[in-house]
Amino acid sequence: QQQVKQSPQSLIVQKGGISIINCAYENTAFDYFPWYQQFPGKGPALLIAIRPDVSEKKEGRFTISFNKSAKQFSLHIMDSQPGDSATYFCAASGGRNTPLVFGKGTRLSVIA
Amino acid sequence: DSGVTQTPKHLITATGQRVTLRCSPRSGDLSVYWYQQSLDQGLQFLIQYYNGEERAKGNILERFSAQQFPDLHSELNLSSLELGDSALYFCASSPRQGRETQYFGPGTRLLVL
Numbered sequence: 001q002q003q004v005k006q007s008p009q010s011l012i013v014q015k016g017g018i019s020i021i022n023c024a025y026e027n028t029a030f031d032y033f034p035w036y037q038q039f040p041g042k043g044p045a046l047l048i049a050i051r052p053d054v055s056e057k058k059e060g061r062f063t064i065s066f067n068k069s070a071k072q073f074s075l076h077i078m079d080s081q082p083g084d085s086a087t088y089f090c091a092a093s094g095g096r097n098t099p100l101v102f103g104k105g106t107r108l109s110v111i112a
Numbered sequence: 113d114s115g116v117t118q119t120p121k122h123l124i125t126a127t128g129q130r131v132t133l134r135c136s137p138r139s140g141d142l143s144v145y146w147y148q149q150s151l152d153q154g155l156q157f158l159i160q161y162y163n164g165e166e167r168a169k170g171n172i173l174e175r176f177s178a179q180q181f182p183d184l185h186s187e188l189n190l191s192s193l194e195l196g197d198s199a200l201y202f203c204a205s206s207p208r209q210g211r212e213t214q215y216f217g218p219g220t221r222l223l224v225l
Contacts, residue, residue, distance in 0.1 A: 032210075032211035034213070041218075042218060042219075043116070043202050043204070044155070044216045045216065046213045049213075089154070093210070093211055098210070099145065099157045099168045099170055100157065101157070102154055102155040102156075102157075105154050
């Protein structure tokens with residue numbers, strides 16, 4: 001059962017543009033929402049994470065927006081660069097012994 | 113470099129065979145997680161160990177088993193392999209358990225022929 005739905009599956013953005021990736025969840029017990037970045041041949045690495053007590057978190061060019069009532073959260077990459085080209089996974093977790101549930105990933109390509 | 117090591121990097125085997133994947137967590141991390149990544153299913157959580165004890169189980173087949181040893185390294189055993197088991201297998205570790213950063217290893221690419 002897919003508990004975190006991620007879209008789009010792939011995304012092509014011009015250099016300097018804004019990349020937006022969306023995720024939706026159903027389980028209201030989820031209270032931790034990380035985003036992972038994966039480059040080809042590497043394991044995923046934590047990019048940024050948010051908890052539902054805030055609606056937005058920004059780290060450099062990366063921003064998570066969180067809408068608790070809609071059960072949606074999104075990743076915005078401002079001023080996208082070719083080096084941002086990677087696969088991005090959203091995830092969610094809801095408790096101490098609750099494993100992360102990952103979305104299916106978005107392959108981002110930033111072209112010059 | 114995440115500090116998590118996995119061996120081997122690549123593994124090619126035949127259907128029906130059994131393989132063991134090994135993971136060494138970051139120094140000091142007590143939790144180890146195993147994931148399977150395939151093209152159509154994304155990252156699927158298999159199982160978690162914390163300080164030697166199984167703590168959470170995901171979509172792990174009965175043909176698969178895992179354990180975490182006293183030195184905290186972990187092994188994932190895959191038996192009676194099928195073509196569909198071909199995938200990337202990642203190990204991740206974290207200091208404790210729950211809502212914290214998981215550090216992923218480089219993965220083991222398994223090809224079942």
